[in-house]
Amino acid sequence: MSGPAITLPDFALIVLVGDDGALRDRFARTHFDPAERAATEPGASGQEALAEARLEQRRLTLVENDRFDADGRHRWLQIARRWHAPCVAIVLEDGERLINKVERARFERIVDLARLDDPVAVTLAFEPLDEDRRTDTGPFDIVGDAHGCADELEALLVKLGHGVEWLEESAERRARITPADGRRIVLLGDLVDRGPKAPDCVRLAMAVVEAGGHVVMGNHDDKFRRWLEGRDVEVKAGLERTVEQARRESEAFREAAHDFLEGLPSHVWLDRGRLVAAHAGIRAGMIGRRSRAVKGYAMFGEPTGELDYRGLPIRADWAQSYSGAPAVVYGHTPVEDPEWVNNTVCIDTGCVFGGALTALRWPERELVSEPAHAVHYERPGKRAPT
Known part of the structure; x- marks a missing residue:
């Protein structure tokens, strides 16, 4: 036997x-x-x-x-x-x-x-590890940091051709997504914080996975997950808004959100190894692997050990030295205009700060954006005040 x-x-x-x-x-x-x-x-x-x-x-x-x-x-x-x-x-x-x-x-x-x-x-x-999804060949619509901007996220998905429905089941609100023409949606994390509708962003992310897409962990998502566990975290940098919104939700939603966030991979390796999606970036030697170091790098990027005038860590421009074969699409640090650097591109265009929510279509390498519907959160200044 x-x-x-x-x-x-x-x-x-x-x-x-x-x-x-x-x-x-x-x-x-x-x-x-x-x-x-x-x-x-x-x-x-x-x-x-x-x-x-x-x-x-x-x-x-x-x-x-x-x-x-x-x-x-x-x-x-x-x-x-x-x-x-x-x-x-x-x-x-x-x-x-x-x-x-x-x-x-x-x-x-x-x-x-x-x-x-x-x-x-x-x-x-x-x-395969959760990070290894090379058998998923797409095509893909990869979306940058939503940060609680659920209306813009829904509008961008519709603009990309995906169907979005909102349902009420057992007194719980949930989303359902119908993908367009066999395309897969990939969300680059930081679903929550700063914006007005973090719970709905989480619901949309759940629907993305249910529809066969992928979502990677962002640093704000991980901090919210730890708050949901009752850990002692600093409620600042936009988390205070997510906490306020989450407290208005049911316990069932908070439990489901925690379980969903806890299961997110640090990155996903796609399209027969030709594409990687990570929140803040990744080194070539970390792709398709799993460790605390990989998780930290994918969520935060590479620290220099220095702090800016606000006391926040200064991150190295890892893309300048990237030499891996797969293309890497990432977010984390807002840019005005996405540009390809060494086969990498940052598509976080600061929607929550009044910019836009941007998607990259792969393999077309076409950018599609939805302008922010409002300035939801004042962006911290880049320069020290004079």
Whole structure:
């Protein structure tokens, strides 16, 4: 009889944990290709070198650990972080002892098979990371930072040919989107803060995903998510407006909004690898990968370590040094006119500040904009007051 089915990411560092070398070997031979096993190299240094080489090339990698001490845990986590790979522990035996150690190691996931009569009898399936959507070939309509400007977002989607309906179901308001001509909508995050209708922007984003599109996490979305969790966050920079609006919504909506935002990827890699959508940008070596560093970079860009006169971090112009093959479409920092730089383009045109909400059509590379219906929020000055 076969055991339970387990789904794992198709790009990860998988650490096989257990004292019984024969059991580890049988599990690895049953479920992994020989090329995926870094354990075939003799000695710890050989195993690490092969693991590093495979992860650099973004390949699934299996390593084996019989002595899962603090140094061993730290070593594998460090290697996974270096190559922005999820680190997954599969524990084959002596679960009580080893699971306690694994839980302290901050692995992305722990698969406990120790309680099974035969851990090898499980069925493993491998799926792409949420960030890896290369099989989605579009065509795409990629929309910049909405920041609570739901009316402009709806108008832009309609201008692009998509149908938008508002429905009332079980006393809850929701949106339904009918995509135009097989096109996929991609939203670049920062759905909330500053604008007048943040909840409706979240509803439209939910409808985008339901219609087969994509939404990536913006830094304002992440901060709102943390507020929804009851965390201690500074309610400023426009979040105060979102909080006020969210408090007028039902608890059911707030829970649904939290779950939706919590599941957003840092970026999406699309069109057979030719296109990336990220909120603030991304380095070439981070594309299609997952780590705290990737999430932070995609949400905020690259800090210089310096602050402006308002005490806000100054970000480096990462696009000037970008050398990756995929085109990168991003937002985060408002510009007056989007311009392509090293195969990247920022399409945040400051709608909430009275500019416009802009979309890029891909692969056409055509820009379509909806002018702001009002100045919803005064933009902080770029220069120090005299």
